[in-house]
Amino acid sequence: MPSISLPSLTRRSLLGGLAATSALVVLHPFAARAQANQAHLRIMETTDIHVHVLPYDYYGDKPNDTMGLARTASLIDSIRAEAGNSMLIDNGDFLQGNPMGDYIAYERGMKEGDQHPIIQAMNVLGYDAGTLGNHEFNYGLDFMFKVLGGAGFPYVCANLAKGMLASDPKQDELFFKPYVILEKQIRDGSGAESPVKVGFIGFVPPQIMVWDAKHLEGKAQTRDIVDAAKAWVPVMKEEGADIIIALSHSGIDGSGMSERMENASLYLAGVNGIDAVFTGHQHLVFPGPKDFEGIAGADAERGTLMGKPAVMAGFWGSHMGLIDFLLEKDGNGWKIVDFTTEARPIYHRDEDRKVVADVKDKPEVTAAVKEEHEATLAYVRRPVGKTSAPLYSYFALVADDPSVQIVSNAQTWYIKDMLKDGEYRDLPVLSAAAPFKAGGRGGAEYYTDVPAGDIAIKNVADLYLYPNTVQAVLISGEQVRNWLEMSAGMFNQIEPGAKDAPLLNTSFPSYNYDIIDGVTYQIDLSQPARFDKDGQLVNPDAHRIIDLQFEGKPIDPAQKFVVATNNYRAGGGGKFPEIAGDKVIFVAPDTNRDVIVRYIVEQGTINPSADANWSFKPMAGTTAIFESGPKGRTYVADIKGAKIEEAGDGAEGFAKFRLVL
The missing domain is CATH 3.60.21.10 (Metallo-dependent phosphatases)
Known part of the structure; x- marks a missing residue:
């Protein structure tokens, strides 16, 4: 042509x-100007x-x-x-x-x-x-x-x-x-x-x-x-x-x-x-x-x-x-x-x-x-499985969390199945997931809170807000470390011995705070952030991520890992260092929500209990303060890997909590 x-x-x-109103339809110019033998x-x-x-x-x-x-x-x-x-x-x-x-x-x-x-x-x-x-x-x-x-x-x-x-x-x-x-x-x-x-x-x-x-x-x-x-x-x-x-x-x-x-x-x-x-x-x-x-x-x-x-x-x-x-x-x-x-x-x-x-x-x-x-x-309001423990996100930013854990469990299950017969079948699979409903501008009620027992399809919206699709990237152990270093920008630097220092960097969005399952690690809050919000290296000597291990041994910087994530992160969303489309090895035809639903259906009863694969490095005599929803008080005693205390009321309906480091 x-x-x-x-x-x-x-x-x-x-x-x-082509602007049209209910009273007037404007013909396309081709329809208006067509001559004989033109249409x-x-x-x-x-x-x-x-x-x-x-x-x-x-x-x-x-x-x-x-x-x-x-x-x-x-x-x-x-x-x-x-x-x-x-x-x-x-x-x-x-x-x-x-x-x-x-x-x-x-x-x-x-x-x-x-x-x-x-x-x-x-x-x-x-x-x-x-x-x-x-x-x-x-x-x-x-x-x-x-x-x-x-x-x-x-x-x-x-x-x-x-x-x-x-x-x-x-x-x-x-x-x-x-x-x-x-x-x-x-x-x-x-x-x-x-x-x-x-x-x-x-x-x-x-x-x-x-x-x-x-x-x-x-x-x-x-x-x-x-x-x-x-x-x-x-x-x-x-x-x-x-x-x-x-x-x-x-x-x-x-x-x-x-x-x-x-x-x-x-x-x-x-x-x-x-x-x-x-x-x-x-x-x-x-x-x-x-x-x-x-x-x-x-x-x-x-x-x-x-x-x-x-x-x-x-x-x-x-x-x-x-x-x-x-x-x-x-x-x-x-x-x-x-x-x-x-x-x-x-x-x-x-x-x-x-x-x-x-x-x-x-x-x-x-x-x-x-x-x-x-x-x-009626179908979405009906239970499709059960959860053996509550699914809540009140403490997702300060301790390993059940609402994020179940997303990671589902992503790992799915990607392992998708790659089991291909060239990447022998590589270890990790999973990166972030808390979406974590208060902030959403307010004191903006948290996931699904009680133990029956779980319906519509509850998945509480676990995963966005219509992302699952993707997998192939990266090195060193890139896993830098991924976590970027995530650790969620926190302010805290001086050892400080009392009730503000913990959370309020300009850092919770959906960019990725927890990576399949490895264990600690976060050293005494260090400054290694990367800025645009993924630029600003403190080359800083290392917040310490004791990073895979299968109980220090991670090999050169080892290859498959990381299950979503299309936003895999495509460069959040500007994480070296995480972009060129690392993608698998683009799923399924949304993360659909994968979670299918995982629940297959498991029958899910166990979302957090495995405490990450924590903060202890800092003697140091405490930090953060806010969360007041309903989080119900779950303080259940938190693994962190010592959290109630600390009174916060502003605009929030409750204050103390992290004892």
């Missing part, structure tokens, strides 16, 4: 011109819905205005009204990802004739085509096919096969049609109607064979995304497709093309014959100002990959992806003469960073899943 210049129509001016075609994308049909956080058991296909559906109505002609596609990861998905898969099941709530909603909205994401396989092939049997539109996937008998992808025995060519009647600028043949070809990350080996091993195989495209796109051309659209459940990675690449959409766009790419999988937004700037071949302002229009529409229904084409008759077919791209959100944040919904629910979608929503609420 030739490169198109847009002297009179920029994306910025387009976004400004506007808009293709709309949803991606990574993860069963978020409604704007509701089942973990927190409360509404959430940043998500929900029911909200995106309201956008669809107005977006269709702006367009001369339109089509709607889904780009995968719709079947798993929140408690409604788990409820259907594990509790209600799928009998013959049943419709999954996500499919019910999609059928209401009139999708034209869809492809698969990696999470479609999380519940097994049989379940997936039962769900897809209820869809009122075709699914395509060109790189998933039952068997591969040759090097030619066209010889594969595929589970789905690799592509579909839909003939759509479109109206041109003069009002005349004629058909355009739009081809959709779908792709799934080849890594599903690792992520869901228990469901797919011996039953399925995957091919490289770009190789499959090079094989099938010419066939689509031969069959008369006017436009070829890639539905790529694969992200954008500019690090260079490699075999069986997970995030291959940039290089997929370079395949001759593909006219546009809808992407997903990474839960990011393209085009946009921040997520993909600086990648060669990707224009994050205009929304192109290799010069071709491309969109990634966020996740959980947060955005609607739009690619608009101005088509022109070319003999008996159509060709693209212009395009624009956009990822349109369902909400914005006001000056105080509060979420403001831009659209309301679409009643038809809400009604379609009412029964399943109510059943899911």
Whole structure:
């Protein structure tokens, strides 16, 4: 497709011109200016819905205005009204990802004739085509096919096969049609109607064979995304497709093309014959100002990959992806003469960073899943396991803590299972986790507090506030030490012999105070912080982390360790020294919350008791003061590895406690 210049129509001016109110719909400029033998075609994308049909956080058991296909559906109505002609596609990861998905898969099941709530909603909205994401396989092939049997539109996937008998992808025995060519009647600028043949070809990350080996091993195989495209796109051309659209459940990675690449959409766009790419999988937004700037071949302002229009529409229904084409008759077919791209959100944040919904629910979608929503609420409020001890975070910053311990236990369990058959299977696995609810600006009630006994899925929100995904990094023993040195910036330096010195550095966020399980260590508060808040070495001679041991012996600075963490930390969040994307060896398809839930279900009864693998170095005659929630007084006697005393009332509802060093 030739490169198109847009002297009179920029994306910025387009976004400004598309402002619409309930009383007025502004036509897209292509629809307004199309002449005879010209037509506007808009293709709309949803991606990574993860069963978020409604704007509701089942973990927190409360509404959430940043998500929900029911909200995106309201956008669809107005977006269709702006367009001369339109089509709607889904780009995968719709079947798993929140408690409604788990409820259907594990509790209600799928009998013959049943419709999954996500499919019910999609059928209401009139999708034209869809492809698969990696999470479609999380519940097994049989379940997936039962769900897809209820869809009122075709699914395509060109790189998933039952068997591969040759090097030619066209010889594969595929589970789905690799592509579909839909003939759509479109109206041109003069009002005349004629058909355009739009081809959709779908792709799934080849890594599903690792992520869901228990469901797919011996039953399925995957091919490289770009190789499959090079094989099938010419066939689509031969069959008369006017436009070829890639539905790529694969992200954008500019690090260079490699075999069986997970995030291959940039290089997929370079395949001759593909006219546009809808992407997903990474839960990011393209085009946009921040997520993909600086990648060669990707224009994050205009929304192109290799010069071709491309969109990634966020996740959980947060955005609607739009690619608009101005088509022109070319003999008996159509060709693209212009395009624009956009990822349109369902909400914005006001000056105080509060979420403001831009659209309301679409009643038809809400009604379609009412029964399943109510059943899911009962499900998340019902116990899924037990905890043998309370889960609380009142002292997470001053002693090894049960709320952080259970997160580490789950992460270690998960990563060991994920890596057990790969090249890292013989390396020791550590786990880094931080307390999220630890008072501070959240107030005196902002703490985890789950009593011993039954534990429900929604309690996981108390353990893990953020929708992070699990990742693992490969680092040395010396880098483990520096990770902990950075974490120790949580504390003020304390002079030996000081009485009731302030303990906590109030400018240090609790979510950056990582405890690393699998090693033992002490923190020497008499030392200054080795690193500043930006991870810069400011006190080269300072070493707060002392007696760091692995398996009872001093840690070897050169030994290699796998550390389970989250995507925020592994990607450089918090500016920890030498911890960044280049250390990542495993990117999980699962959120940390989901892993914790699965761990609880498998264990039946969890034991969150902290193992006291870290403590402060004793300092004779020294005490320090910190604040926590007053309910923490209940648990003072249970704290391991630290001597804590009540010290009266603090400000704004907090209680004071004394750490005896």
